[in-house]
Amino acid sequence: MCRVIFxxxxxxxxxxELVYFTSRDLAPKGQITVWVFRxxxxxxxxxxxxxxxxxxxxxxxxxxxYVCPSCGYTAESKVYEDSLMACVSYTxxxxxxxxxxxxxxxxxxxxGVLTLxxxxxxxxxxxxxxxxxxxx
Numbered sequence: 327m328c329r330v331i332f333x334x335x336x337x338x339x340x341x342x343e344l345v346y347f348t349s350r351d352l353a354p355k356g357q358i359t360v361w362v363f364r365x366x367x368x369x370x371x372x373x374x375x376x377x378x379x380x381x382x383x384x385x386x387x388x389x390x391x392y393v394c395p396s397c398g399y400t401a402e403s404k405v406y407e408d409s410l411m412a413c414v415s416y417t418x419x420x421x422x423x424x425x426x427x428x429x430x431x432x433x434x435x436x437x438g439v440l441t442l443x444x445x446x447x448x449x450x451x452x453x454x455x456x457x458x459x460x461x462x
Contacts, residue, residue: 356419367394420451
């Protein structure tokens with residue numbers, strides 16, 4: 327969950343505490359930054375869930391599950407990622423207003439591409455953050 331401090335979102339200090347981060351320009355004059363913090367283990371509440379590591383300690387980025395380093399609890403990637411909240415800082419390309427908000431980290435299929443959709447608080451204009459595809 328994003329940690330809200332005095333009506334503004336907590337900014338990450340390291341990529342190690344994040345599941346996802348992106349910063350994109352939105353045409354014609356908008357900008358959006360999205361980050362998602364890792365959650366604590368739902369079973370033991372001691373460890374922070376992460377992708378499993380191999381014998382050498384290298385993270386398996388294509389793994390289909392997240393593992394708690396403390397108790398060994400395993401959660402499927404889709405289920406775990408759908409339980410996360412995305413922190414969003416934006417400048418709306420429609421009205422030019424800036425804002426911050428917290429939305430569920432649930433990507434939906436839009437025209438065959440996984441998309442996180444965020445609406446502007448001022449004008450309700452849609453801002454879509456698509457999953458980057460290799461080879462496009």
